[in-house]
Amino acid sequence: MHHTPALSSTRHVALAALAACALIAGPAQAALAVGAATPDFTLDAAVGGKAFRFTLSEALRQGPVVLYFYPKSFTSGCTVEAHQFSEATPKFKALGATVVGVSNDSLATQQRFSVEACRGQFAVAADEGGKVIKQFDAGFTLAPSVADRISYVIEPPGRVLAVHASMDPDGHVGAAMAAVQAWQARQGKR
Known part of the structure; x- marks a missing residue:
């Protein structure tokens, strides 16, 4: 089979793009270990479409x-994860925990996502530029301003209680819930 130079060039570009995506999609490892102090931050966020800090x-x-942290609002895995967190948010609230999602999407995107995917149950924050993503070492290796799928449970006054890192959206809610429940049980014993 004979390939024209243009077709061959197009194929090489497509293969290079796929290879780059595979490298970028490689998960990062959460640098903030259990017990580590967390950096404080303030971001524009939205819940139920309403913006706040x-x-x-x-x-x-x-x-x-x-x-x-999640890669991109309105993508399939991120929407599944947001639905799971929205269903679990009342239970998190009953345990005294706050849920917040972070990606490098714009505030306008987060306002829509907070209504459509998060169902008004919890806030999503806009980390345009990925500053907070980088502070929590939650970015992809080759694209550190794009969030990997990493969940942290942070206990007052600001220490990592648990970390769950997996590109699979399933498991994040369960891991976070178990950590919050264990924390709550320890509080009752004090």
Whole structure:
């Protein structure tokens, strides 16, 4: 079979793009280990379509925070994960925990996502430029401003209680819930 130079060139570009995507999609390893201090941050966020400023240290005054990073609003895996967190949010709230998702999407995108995928149950924050993603070492290796799928449970006043890193959206809610429940049980024993 004979290939024309243009077709061959197009094929090489397509193969190079696929290879680059595979490298970028390789998961990062969460650098913040259990027990590590977390950096404080403030980001524009939305819940139920309404914009506000989310500050980690303020949320921690109420109890633990489930801070989950995800790659891109409105993609299939991220939408599945948001649905799972929205269904679990009432139980997290009953345990005194706050749920917040973070990606490098714009605030306008997060406002829509907070209604459509998060169903108004929890906030999603806009980390355009990926500053907070980088602070939590939650980015992809070759694209550090794009969030990997990493969930942290942070206990007051700001220490990592648990980490769950997996591109599979299933498992994040369960791991976070188990960590919050264990934390809550320890609080009752004090």
